[in-house]
Amino acid sequence: MSNMIKCQDLDYSYHDGEVKTSVLSSLNLNIGKGESIAILGQSGCGKSTLLNLLGGIDKPTQGKVWLDNIDLTTLTEEKITQLRAQHLGFVYQFHHLLKDFSALDNVAMPLLIRGDNKQAALLAASELLSTIGLKDRFDHRPAELSGGERQRVAIARALITQPSCLLADEPTGNLDAKNAADVLSLMIELNQAQNSALVMVTHDEKIAQKMQRILVLENGQLSES
Numbered sequence: 001m002s003n004m005i006k007c008q009d010l011d012y013s014y015h016d017g018e019v020k021t022s023v024l025s026s027l028n029l030n031i032g033k034g035e036s037i038a039i040l041g042q043s044g045c046g047k048s049t050l051l052n053l054l055g056g057i058d059k060p061t062q063g064k065v066w067l068d069n070i071d072l073t074t075l076t077e078e079k080i081t082q083l084r085a086q087h088l089g090f091v092y093q094f095h096h097l098l099k100d101f102s103a104l105d106n107v108a109m110p111l112l113i114r115g116d117n118k119q120a121a122l123l124a125a126s127e128l129l130s131t132i133g134l135k136d137r138f139d140h141r142p143a144e145l146s147g148g149e150r151q152r153v154a155i156a157r158a159l160i161t162q163p164s165c166l167l168a169d170e171p172t173g174n175l176d177a178k179n180a181a182d183v184l185s186l187m188i189e190l191n192q193a194q195n196s197a198l199v200m201v202t203h204d205e206k207i208a209q210k211m212q213r214i215l216v217l218e219n220g221q222l223s224e225s
Contacts, residue, residue: 002032002033003030003031003032003033003066003069004031004032004033004035004067004068004087004164004165004197005029005030005031005054005065005066005067005165005197005199006029006030006031006064006065006066007027007028007029007030007053007054007063007064007065007066008028008063008064008066009026009027009028009062009063009064010024010026010027010028010029010053010060010062010063010064010065011024011025011026011027011060011061011062011063012024012046012049012050012053012058012060012061013061022220023046023049023220024046024049024050024053024060024220024221025219025220025221026063026220026221027050027063027220027221027222028222029054029215029222031054031165031197031199032197033164033195033196033197034191034192034195034196034197035197035198035212035213036188036191036197036198036199036200036210036211036212036213037197037198037199037200037211037212037213037214037215038200038201038202038207038208038209038210038211038213038214038215039051039199039200039201039202039215039216039217039222040202040203040205040208040214040215040216040217040225041203041216041217041218042203042218043203045217045218046217046220047169047201047217048169048201050201050217051167051169051199051201053065054067054167054199055084055088055090055167056072056075056080056083056084056088057084059072059073060073067083067084067087067088067165068083068087068164070083085110085113085114085161086161086163087163087164087165088163088164088165088166088167089158089159089161089163089165089166089167089196090158090166090167090168090169091151091154091155091158091166091167091168091169091171091187092154092168092169092170092171093169093170093171093173093174094174095142095150095151095153095154096154097142097150097153097154097157098142099141099142099143100141101141102138102139102140102141103129103134103137103138103139103140103141103142103145103149103153104122104125104126104129104138104139105122105125106142106153106157107125107128107129107153107156107157107160108121108122108124108125108160109157110157110160110161111124111125111160111161114161124160125156125160126138128156128159128160129153129156132152132155132156132186132190133152134149134152134153134156137149137153146179147174147175147176147179148175148176148178148179148182148183151171151172151174151175151179151183152182152183152186155171155183155186155187155190159190159194159196162194162196163196164196164197165196165197165198165199166187166191166196166197166198166199167199168187168198168199168200168201169201170201170202170203171183171184171187171200172184172202172204172207173202173203180207184207184210187200188210198211208225
């Protein structure tokens with residue numbers, strides 16, 4: 001299996017005045033194309049930090065991160081942004097939808113930002129929303145949707161560009177049990193359909209069990225569960 005993302009000897013630390021806090025230490029990770037991985041760990045252990053490093057949002061103190069065999073640590077912010085838009089989708093615990101736009105416009109937005117034809121972008125968004133059971137919600141704004149519906153729209157927005165890897169940070173953490181199960185099933189189904197890698201940070205072992213691999217982050221290191 002070829003690697004979509006690779007980390008080598010990854011360190012991340014920050015300073016608060018003269019106090020240095022180490023979050024990640026000599027961390028190594030390979031994520032294959034089409035692979036699904038859960039990252040477990042206690043609150044504050046650095047799970048979200050790791051996800052931000054994988055996505056090129058933050059830069060490591062030391063070490064390397066490769067995305068599709070390209071070393072992110074050598075690129076300008078502009079190049080990283082372009083690469084991120086091409087290969088990655090992000091889903092967070094809170095949906096971060098644009099409140100003044102409809103569900104259809106929210107999902108189409110990534111395509112419009114990269115310069116796709118508007119009609120084609122809206123058609124692709126409508127097809128994806130229909131696939132995930134929101135055909136009757138095209139014109140609804142986020143405030144008019146339920147929590148589960150908002151998160152499904154957020155997932156559709158993340159996947160509309162058919163990214164090589166989806167990075168999800170506690171995507172079901174703000175949902176009740178039924179909606180959480182529905183959203184998780186949707187992410188796994190779309191992940192398999194698009195053959196994209198899925199990396200999910202979670203604190204829920206039941207959710208983690210749905211992934212192909214489970215990794216535990218502790219003391220700045222990853223270990224297989």
